[in-house]
Amino acid sequence: MTSSSIKEEIEKANTQAVERLxxxxxxxxxxxxxxxxxxxxxDRMLLHAGPPITWERASGPLRGxxxxxxxYEGWASTPEEAEKLxxxxxxxxxxxxxxxxxxxxxxxxxxxxPVFIFExxxxxNKAYSxxxxxxxxVLRYGAYGEEVIKRLKWMDKVLxxxxxxxxxxxxxxxxxxxxxxNLIAQALHMGDECHNRYVATNALLLKEIAPYMFNTGIDRKxxxxxxxxxxxxIIFPLNMGMASAKVMTLAAHNIKYSTIVTVMTRNGTxxxxxxxGLGNEWFTAPSPIPKGVLFPGFKEEDANPDIGDSSxxxxxxxxxxxxxxxxxxxxxxxxxxxxxxxxxxxxxxxTYTRHKYFTIPYLSFQGTPTGVDIxxxxxxxxxxxxxxxxxxxxxxxxxxxxxxxxxxxEPFKNALRKFAEKYGI
Amino acid sequence: MTSSSIKEEIEKANTQAVERLxxxxxxxxxxxxxxxxxxxxxDRMLLHAGPPITWERASGPLRGxxxxxxxYEGWASTPEEAEKLxxxxxxxxxxxxxxxxxxxxxxxxxxxxPVFIFExxxxxNKAYSxxxxxxxxVLRYGAYGEEVIKRLKWMDKVLxxxxxxxxxxxxxxxxxxxxxxNLIAQALHMGDECHNRYVATNALLLKEIAPYMFNTGIDRKxxxxxxxxxxxxIIFPLNMGMASAKVMTLAAHNIKYSTIVTVMTRNGTxxxxxxxGLGNEWFTAPSPIPKGVLFPGFKEEDANPDIGDSSxxxxxxxxxxxxxxxxxxxxxxxxxxxxxxxxxxxxxxxTYTRHKYFTIPYLSFQGTPTGVDIxxxxxxxxxxxxxxxxxxxxxxxxxxxxxxxxxxxEPFKNALRKFAEKYGI
Numbered sequence: 001m002t003s004s005s006i007k008e009e010i011e012k013a014n015t016q017a018v019e020r021l022x023x024x025x026x027x028x029x030x031x032x033x034x035x036x037x038x039x040x041x042x043d044r045m046l047l048h049a050g051p052p053i054t055w056e057r058a059s060g061p062l063r064g065x066x067x068x069x070x071x072y073e074g075w076a077s078t079p080e081e082a083e084k085l086x087x088x089x090x091x092x093x094x095x096x097x098x099x100x101x102x103x104x105x106x107x108x109x110x111x112x113x114p115v116f117i118f119e120x121x122x123x124x125n126k127a128y129s130x131x132x133x134x135x136x137x138v139l140r141y142g143a144y145g146e147e148v149i150k151r152l153k154w155m156d157k158v159l160x161x162x163x164x165x166x167x168x169x170x171x172x173x174x175x176x177x178x179x180x181x182n183l184i185a186q187a188l189h190m191g192d193e194c195h196n197r198y199v200a201t202n203a204l205l206l207k208e209i210a211p212y213m214f215n216t217g218i219d220r221k222x223x224x225x226x227x228x229x230x231x232x233x234i235i236f237p238l239n240m241g242m243a244s245a246k247v248m249t250l251a252a253h254n255i256k257y258s259t260i261v262t263v264m265t266r267n268g269t270x271x272x273x274x275x276x277g278l279g280n281e282w283f284t285a286p287s288p289i290p291k292g293v294l295f296p297g298f299k300e301e302d303a304n305p306d307i308g309d310s311s312x313x314x315x316x317x318x319x320x321x322x323x324x325x326x327x328x329x330x331x332x333x334x335x336x337x338x339x340x341x342x343x344x345x346x347x348x349x350x351t352y353t354r355h356k357y358f359t360i361p362y363l364s365f366q367g368t369p370t371g372v373d374i375x376x377x378x379x380x381x382x383x384x385x386x387x388x389x390x391x392x393x394x395x396x397x398x399x400x401x402x403x404x405x406x407x408x409x410e411p412f413k414n415a416l417r418k419f420a421e422k423y424g425i
Numbered sequence: 426m427t428s429s430s431i432k433e434e435i436e437k438a439n440t441q442a443v444e445r446l447x448x449x450x451x452x453x454x455x456x457x458x459x460x461x462x463x464x465x466x467x468d469r470m471l472l473h474a475g476p477p478i479t480w481e482r483a484s485g486p487l488r489g490x491x492x493x494x495x496x497y498e499g500w501a502s503t504p505e506e507a508e509k510l511x512x513x514x515x516x517x518x519x520x521x522x523x524x525x526x527x528x529x530x531x532x533x534x535x536x537x538x539p540v541f542i543f544e545x546x547x548x549x550n551k552a553y554s555x556x557x558x559x560x561x562x563v564l565r566y567g568a569y570g571e572e573v574i575k576r577l578k579w580m581d582k583v584l585x586x587x588x589x590x591x592x593x594x595x596x597x598x599x600x601x602x603x604x605x606x607n608l609i610a611q612a613l614h615m616g617d618e619c620h621n622r623y624v625a626t627n628a629l630l631l632k633e634i635a636p637y638m639f640n641t642g643i644d645r646k647x648x649x650x651x652x653x654x655x656x657x658x659i660i661f662p663l664n665m666g667m668a669s670a671k672v673m674t675l676a677a678h679n680i681k682y683s684t685i686v687t688v689m690t691r692n693g694t695x696x697x698x699x700x701x702g703l704g705n706e707w708f709t710a711p712s713p714i715p716k717g718v719l720f721p722g723f724k725e726e727d728a729n730p731d732i733g734d735s736s737x738x739x740x741x742x743x744x745x746x747x748x749x750x751x752x753x754x755x756x757x758x759x760x761x762x763x764x765x766x767x768x769x770x771x772x773x774x775x776t777y778t779r780h781k782y783f784t785i786p787y788l789s790f791q792g793t794p795t796g797v798d799i800x801x802x803x804x805x806x807x808x809x810x811x812x813x814x815x816x817x818x819x820x821x822x823x824x825x826x827x828x829x830x831x832x833x834x835e836p837f838k839n840a841l842r843k844f845a846e847k848y849g850i
Contacts, residue, residue, distance in 0.1 A: 189753040190625050191615040191786070200615050203628035210631065211652055214639035227636055327786035328614040337787050361616065361752035362762050362787065 006257075006425055010375075013257035017276050018353045018371040020123060021252040021260075021316065026244035027177030029119045031164040035111025038099050038128055042111070044075065046093040049107025049309040050267025051282045053095075055087050059268030061142025061304050064395030065106030066093060068144030072152050073110050079144060079396070097263050098280055100250065101128045102242040102309040105140035105389055105399075106268070113152075114160035118243040119177065120251060127246035129239040131155055131163070134232075136398055140308075141391045143398035162226035165216035166209050178208060180244040183237070184318060185357050188368070193326035194241045195310055195319030196333055196387040196402055201237040206230060242309060245316035252276055252371070259419060260352060261372040264315045264384060264407065268307035268391070271407055275374055275415045278422065283411035290388050292403015293334040304393040306405045311386045317355045317370030320386035320404070321347045325360045325368075333387050333402045343385050343404075344369065350376040350384065374419065377412040431682075431850055435800075438682035442701050443778045443796040445548060446677035446685075446741060451669035452602030454544045456589040460536025463524050463553055467536075469500065471518040474532025474734040475692025476707045478520075480512050484693030486567025486729050489820030490531030491518055493569030497577050498535050504569060504821070522688050523705055525675065526553045527667040527734040530565035530814055530824075531693070538577075539585035543668035544602065545676060552671035554664040556580055556588070559657075561823055565733075566816045568823035587651035590641035591634050603633060605669040608662070609743060610782050613793070618751035619666045620735055620744030621758055621812040621827055626662040631655060667734060670741035677701055677796070684844060685777060686797040689740045689809060689832065693732035693816070696832055700799055700840045703847065708836035715813050717828015718759040729818035731830045736811045742780045742795030745811035745829070746772045750785045750793075758812050758827045768810050768829075769794065775801040775809065799844065802837040 001009070035041055046069050048062060058066070063083075070082035070091055085091040096107050103109050115128040133151055137143040171177055183204050190200030206227070213223055230236045253262040258276035265272060272284035287305035294300070313319030323329065324344035327337035344360065347369035354367030372384055383406055390401040419425070426434070460466055471494050473487060483491070488508075495507035495516055510516045521532050528534050540553040558576055562568040595603055608629050615625030631652070638648055655661045678687040683701035690697060697709035712730035719725065738744030748754065749769035752762035769785065772794035779792030797809055808831055815826040844850070 186624075189616055199611075200625055200628065203625065203632045206635065207628045207631045207656055210635035210639070211649055214635070215645070220640070224636055231632055330786070331790070337789060361755070364762060365756070 003425065006423065009257040010259055013255050013277060014260050014352050014371070014373065017252040017255045017258040017260040021248050021371060022356045023122060024120045024248040024251040025122045026118050026120055026180050026247040028116060028167060028180055028240060029171065029177035030117040030167055031114055031160060032117060033111065034109050034113045034115045034128065034130070037115065037117060038101055040099055044091050045111070046091060047096045047099060047101055047103065047107070047109040048093050048267060049096055049103050049105065049307060050265045051095055051270050051272030051284045053267045053269055057269050059304050059307065060393045060395040061307055061391035062106045062268045064142030064144050065108040065139050067395065068139045068148055069108045069110040071144060072149050073112055096309055097265060097274070100126060100246065102246045102312050103130055103140065104132070104238055104242065104310045105308040105391055106142055107309045108139060112156070114156060116240055116243050118180070118247050120247045123251040125247050125250040127243045127250065129243040131159060132233060132236045132239045135235065138398060141389070141398040142395050144396055158222050159226045159229060162213065162216060162218055162223055165218055166213045169212035169215055170209060173212065180240055181357065184241060184244065188318065188322055188325045188358050189361055191326050191328050193319055193322040193329055193387065195238070195313040196389070197326050197329040198237045198241065199234045201241065202230070202234045205237050238310065242312050245312040245318070248316040249312060254279055257423060259374045261315060261374060264311040264372070265309045266306045266311065268304050271306065271411065273411045273415060275419065278415060278418060281418070283415040283418070285408040285410035288405055288408060290390050290403035290405040291334070292390055292401050293332065294390065294401035295399070298392070298400040302392050302400050304391045306388055307391055308388065310388065314384055314386045315372065317368045318358055321351070322358065322360060322368045323387065324362050329387065333404055335404065346382060347384065349380050350382050374412045374416045377409070378416050381409070383407040383409055383412065426849070428850065431848065434682040435684055438680050438702060439685050439777050439796065439798065442677040442680045442683040442685040446673050446796060447781045448547060449545045449673040449676040450547045451543050451545055451605050451672040453541060453592060453605055453665060454596065454602035455542040455592055456539055456585060457542060458536065459534050459538045459540045459553065459555070462540065462542060463526055465524055469516050470536070471516060472521045472524060472526055472528065472532070472534040473518050473692060474521055474528050474530065474732060475690045476520060476695050476697030476709045478692045478694055482694050484729050484732065485818045485820040486732055486816035487531045487693045489567030489569050490533040490564050492820060493564045493573055494533045494535040496569060497574050498537055521734055522690060522699070525551060525671065527671045527737050528555055528565065529557070529663055529667065529735045530733040530816055531567055532734045533564060537581070539581060541665055541668050543605070543665070543672050545672045548676040550672050550675040552668045552675065554668040556584060557658060557661045557664045560660065563823060566814070566823040567820050569821055583647050584651045584654060587638065587641060587643055587648055590643055591638045594637035594640055595634060598637065605665055606782065609666060609669065613743065613747055613750045613783050614786055616751050616753050618744055618747040618754055618812065620663070620738040621814070622751050622754040623662045623666065624659045626666065627655070627659045630662050663735065667737050670737040670743070673741040674737060679704055682848060684799045686740060686799060689736045689797070690734045691731045691736065693729050696731060696836065698836045698840060700844065703840060703843060706843070708840040708843070710833040710835040713830055713833060715815050715828035715830040716759070717815055717826050718757065719815065719826035720824070723817070723825040727817050727825050729816045731813055732816055733813065735813065739809055739811045740797065742793045743783055746776070747783065747785060747793045748812065749787055754812065758829055760829065771807060772809065774805050775807050799837045799841045802834070803841050806834070808832040808834055808837060
């Protein structure tokens with residue numbers, strides 16, 4: 001092919017990729033146990049966020065979360081026992097993304113954990129995520145103490161059946177699942193960027209589901225407990241937003257000639273990306289340490305390198321890329337409202353289009369920067385900047401803050417090199 | 426007194442007035458029928474928004490709403506009969522504000538209408554408002570057809586008992602009413618300005634009350650109908666925000682030497698203000714015609730001069746004064762996001778302080794412009810600019826759009842003149 005016809009192929013492929021990404025319609029359609037619905041998640045196996053990693057190279061918070069999940073599953077009764085099983089490979093762990101799963105921070109999901117099922121009736125993709133535990137001492141930030149396991153068990157026993165019955169009631173009445181893309185689009189007009197700020201989404205979600213939740217026939221005490229847990233955990237919809245983003249990016253994945261990034265994720269040691277036209281091949285580099293606001297009592301040296309699948313939100317055109325829609329977020333992740341606007345503006349330089357449905361009132365209702373193009377990243381020298389939570393680097397401690405992180409250039413360069421090789425440019 | 430000591434007295438009085446305005450804690454504490462709880466609202470009497478007005482000078486939408494209320498009460502069965510009663514003074518009408526009542530647009534409240542009761546435990550004030558009917562063909566925009574009366578009757582029969590039982594349940598559980606100031610403060614970080622945009626407040630309100638609403642023991646069909654009515658009417662919390670603002674401004678009213686405006690309101694013919702240090706004396710001028718976005722099928726000449734008590738929100742430091750917090754509102758009232766920010770900035774020039782609790786993320790979390798000072802209005806030549814709905818000028822038609830209106834200077838000048846006279850300056 002001539003270089004101009006290859007360029008045409010790329011434009012065609014990218015136009016199709018972002019079109020599918022934007023037209024995808026993620027719906028929350030059900031709840032089930034991870035081991036029952038996630039393809040390839042076997043017994044004595046765990047999933048984790050980010051690119052593949054060995055026990056030896058795994059960071060503190062990832063180790064902590066893996067240990068916690070082993071205890072939660074009852075495969076071991078002490079952290080020491082759990083560690084042994086993991087180190088010896090008697091419990092294995094694999095990255096989430098190849099299983100169409102996303103999890104915030106450590107992103108550890110075990111077979112007995114309940115998960116959200118998201119489905120896109122348009123392009124037929126499915127994705128899964130776990131239920132959000134709240135902030136502070138929680139499994140996904142690497143904590144595994146008694147209170148962590150106790151909360152997870154309560155989520156299994158109370159929250160899960162209530163949510164399962166709620167979405168079943170909803171579907172019975174509405175004839176289909178809950179369209180989460182609509183909630184995101186509305187929330188972007190209500191000060192959420194839908195990565196670290198989900199205040200509006202939380203209220204909109206409860207507004208949608210409350211009539212069904214209080215009609216499940218489940219004991220009112222349990223329903224109220226579940227309702228209050230969600231109401232008080234303003235980040236609760238994060239995992240649902242992530243599953244939505246995964247469904248969207250799946251629609252854009254595996255398109256021949258496309259240079260659009262379909263996965264950006266971190267495991268606390270490495271960060272890695274996938275590119276649509278390059279399939280499931282990982283391009284990785286060391287994960288940077290986020291800058292931001294630390295909780296009282298913690299220092300900069302406590303922070304672990306960036307971790308989590310939550311950057312799937314930016315990959316889908318919201319989250320940090322939509323910061324201009326969420327000036328109030330700077331009180332959580334640091335910076336100023338001006339910075340929030342500048343970051344969104346900078347991301348337009350490395351994305352392929354402006355989102356059709358996700359718009360930013362402050363920028364004259366302009367669409368969010370959507371579809372990171374590895375060619376633009378390499379050409380401009382600008383890499384994606386995202387919002388993120390900050391985990392303590394030691395296992396067992398948990399969240400120490402929240403902030404902003406800019407990805408390294410290397411994976412984008414390597415992906416572009418591989419792209420040139422594969423497509424003979 | 427010397428002029429410098431008078432100036433000191435004014436500063437002291439104004440500081441106290443805005444302090445009380447900002448520290449006031451409006452709570453929704455109950456529901457009842459207007460005739461039972463509003464002092465001075467007698468049989469065969471109606472209340473209306475704005476300064477006092479005669480039938481002869483009343484505008485179309487106000488006439489329409491008064492006619493509708495007479496039919497609703499059953500005092501007449503046709504518009505012609507109703508009109509006769511009103512013209513002959515057999516049904517009387519008085520302005521809302523002296524009764525501690527506020528109503529959007531025509532603001533017509535009759536004895537059988539259910540009202541929200543708002544109370545401030547801190548300064549002991551109470552205020553009332555009716556329930557919001559939604560947009561379009563509704564009484565408050567001067568429509569009085571069958572569908573209007575039917576909706577009002579449904580609100581009496583279904584919505585009112587559900588809301589009454591809900592707030593009673595809430596109080597039983599929480600030990601006090603629902604703090605509406607908290608909702609406003611949160612909503613200002615979620616893209617509402619809390620005059621014409623109440624999208625976030627609506628979701629936050631339902632999030633708060635849903636668990637109680639679905640526990641009233643009232644038939645589920647009725648509760649669901651009430652819930653859906655509120656959920657689908659995103660402006661529903663307006664009347665509650667107005668009652669909150671009335672409670673706040675009451676705390677700032679009747680302070681000797683204070684030049685702070687405590688009422689700004691319009692009846693569709695005149696607009697009028699009260700000033701804290703001048704008690705309940707009206708200073709009025711012809712009401713201007715709002716500029717904005719008209720619904721399809723309507724022309725500029727259809728618009729009535731500005732009408733309604735809803736500018737109590739700006740009087741209390743939010744609404745149009747907080748437009749910089751609500752860029753998405755420009756799709757409803759017209760203008761651009763830049764204009765929204767500029768308007769808030771301009772209002773700082775005529776207000777006494779920045780609100781302690783109502784802040785604007787986009788302006789580095791600066792407090793909203795609070796407490797219109799008639800001295801500053803006269804000195805700068807800048808009058809308050811507010812958001813507003815636009816009513817058709819003929820009775821019986823309803824809402825034709827929404828927009829922005831800037832008040833005339835005359836009432837502020839006359840009030841300052843009276844102030845100088847009264848306090849011997």
